[in-house]
Amino acid sequence: MSKAVQFFGSRWGIISVGAFIGIFAPLLQKWGNPANMGVCVACFDRDIAGALGLHRAAVVQYMRPEIIGFVLGALIAAYAFKEFRARAGSAPIVRFVLGAFAMIGGLVFLGCPWRAALRLAGGDGNAIFGLLGLIGGIWVGTLFLKGGYNLGRSQKTHTSVGWLLPLIMLGFLVLMLIFPQVQGQEKSGVLFYSVKGPGSMHAPLIVSLVVGLLIGFLAQRSRFCTMGAIRDFVLFKQIHLLLGFITLVVVAFIVNLILGQFNPGFEKQPVAHTMSLWNFGGMVLAGLAFALAGGCPGRQLFLAGEGDGDAAVFVLGMIVGAGFAHNFGLASSPDGVGPYGIPAVIIGLLTCLFIGFTMRKEVA
Amino acid sequence: MSKIIDARGLSCPQPVLLALNEIKKINKGEIVILVDTDTSKENVSRAATTQGWDVKSIESEGIGYRLTISKG
Numbered sequence: 277m278s279k280a281v282q283f284f285g286s287r288w289g290i291i292s293v294g295a296f297i298g299i300f301a302p303l304l305q306k307w308g309n310p311a312n313m314g315v316c317v318a319c320f321d322r323d324i325a326g327a328l329g330l331h332r333a334a335v336v337q338y339m340r341p342e343i344i345g346f347v348l349g350a351l352i353a354a355y356a357f358k359e360f361r362a363r364a365g366s367a368p369i370v371r372f373v374l375g376a377f378a379m380i381g382g383l384v385f386l387g388c389p390w391r392a393a394l395r396l397a398g399g400d401g402n403a404i405f406g407l408l409g410l411i412g413g414i415w416v417g418t419l420f421l422k423g424g425y426n427l428g429r430s431q432k433t434h435t436s437v438g439w440l441l442p443l444i445m446l447g448f449l450v451l452m453l454i455f456p457q458v459q460g461q462e463k464s465g466v467l468f469y470s471v472k473g474p475g476s477m478h479a480p481l482i483v484s485l486v487v488g489l490l491i492g493f494l495a496q497r498s499r500f501c502t503m504g505a506i507r508d509f510v511l512f513k514q515i516h517l518l519l520g521f522i523t524l525v526v527v528a529f530i531v532n533l534i535l536g537q538f539n540p541g542f543e544k545q546p547v548a549h550t551m552s553l554w555n556f557g558g559m560v561l562a563g564l565a566f567a568l569a570g571g572c573p574g575r576q577l578f579l580a581g582e583g584d585g586d587a588a589v590f591v592l593g594m595i596v597g598a599g600f601a602h603n604f605g606l607a608s609s610p611d612g613v614g615p616y617g618i619p620a621v622i623i624g625l626l627t628c629l630f631i632g633f634t635m636r637k638e639v640a
Numbered sequence: 641m642s643k644i645i646d647a648r649g650l651s652c653p654q655p656v657l658l659a660l661n662e663i664k665k666i667n668k669g670e671i672v673i674l675v676d677t678d679t680s681k682e683n684v685s686r687a688a689t690t691q692g693w694d695v696k697s698i699e700s701e702g703i704g705y706r707l708t709i710s711k712g
Binding site for chain 1 (some may be wrong): 690
């Protein structure tokens, strides 16, 4: 057991996990997930919001088992290695708002850091602007961190607090089994499904779930975090997490080449638009929100799985944010940004600045 | 008497930031850092080592750990 602990904490540990994701994300695309979207935490949370009817964008409705797997895999890993610690109480409302705006920023770009990496690995040049925006947003976040920004301490709490998000995910899985997709139908019981569009494209449930569980397990062990990768490099010149993120991109690129999924260019890329400024701007917002909240959207799921009730609130903020993004016309489409996407990014940035500037109290 | 930094309950990257600030401040000596997650324990240990400090001991304390780092 202690050897396993040492391995996952090592440089080779994080590289292996990046490689694992880099192999399986393109494979999930081959097995049915949308192009350059083998794993996208923002898109998949958004699809879950659609499956629940929190927004009614007909093309993005599916209860993504990968997300369920991420949380439950992390839960299993945390228990297996005696790391499950229920904790909560560190500015939950702030985390909710950051989650919502991170999602809105992500949907203006059309992806989270994970998908930005996969889009790049699939040849989508627009991802470069998204990644630059991500770096920019995180860089602003590090300035706040250096200036004393923090969300305050969490407290140890009842074990059941840490179990709530995993139980919600388990409940989502049970709903999928009770109300499975019916070919050609938009609704099955209480769940919404997409008949066309990205929401209709998915790998078989069991495949998505197993890959999700494995990634959740490995990422909890190795602390894989796409935001932390960039933040730690900017802040401490540490490359530990960055090695995992870079490995993901390189391995996914190679696997895409092998599978014939590499299509370089800017125009007509799958589930992407070419408005560079807003690909950049959306991800500045997302990157800043992730940095202020202490983790990328995947990491928030893994933290929620190991008992962090505040990360769970961030996740719920993302799902609700997806509802706003589609109901209010903030999310982009392959045609470009939504009618209110640009003001939403500006409001989101102002909100993040307000949070960053005002939450600088010294921790006792 | 070594300085004690209480980083329990703080999100990433606060425990590392607090530890590094103290490392820069005193340059050498001994620092005790209290953390409450394994992630923070690993991150602080890694950051201290890269600064040329030794992780002298890691003891379980309450729900977390007590890390002692030092540089001669």
